[in-house]
Amino acid sequence: AQSVTQLGSHVSVSEGALVLLRCNYSSSVPPYLFWYVQYPNQGLQLLLKYTSAATLVKGINGFEAEFKKSETSFHLTKPSAHMSDAAEYFCAVGGSQGNLIFGKGTKLSVKP
């Protein structure tokens, strides 16, 4: 069975600082991994996805994530936070039912 754990329900950074959002997964098959972003009262938007090609995946808005099989991790990073990055971020893994299985989310706050 597949599952996702996001460490830290809230993360706060200063504008210009490094953003690091943690995601660990469990999967009985080679995983397909995703990061989504959600702004208040909106749907989810795909940031990036890992589909067994390069282990370092670049996404939109300057975000990237690195797949580390030995650590079963897929952490999301951005070198310099911007105020517009404040949102909730979800990590997900492809599920055996044909769906995506989501973590509980991490709310990112960016301080001026």
Added chain:
Amino acid sequence: DGGITQSPKYLFRKEGQNVTLSCEQNLNHDAMYWYRQDPGQGLRLIYYSQIVNDFQKGDIAEGYSVSREKKESFPLTVTSAQKNPTAFYLCASSILAGPPNTGELFFGEGSRLTVL
């Protein structure tokens, strides 16, 4: 523009009433999904459909029903049997039906249901 349309965006319901949330997509995707979102709990799968006239229960299907009579439409009914229906409901679709799911999901803007 192609996308997923959910309606209504906000809905209020009295206890004991059924309510239907609409989800329409013009992406020509085979698979469609309904998720429920509660604060701090992430997204939980209610129902999904990989083909017209067929659908499967997700993790929290009790108190909900769906239909898939057309490829582009996947309405969700929240019945009076759902004990705690107040939540944010998200519809999604994908081009790849899986399993496992290797493709991204495209989401609608969501419907917020409040039971008074």
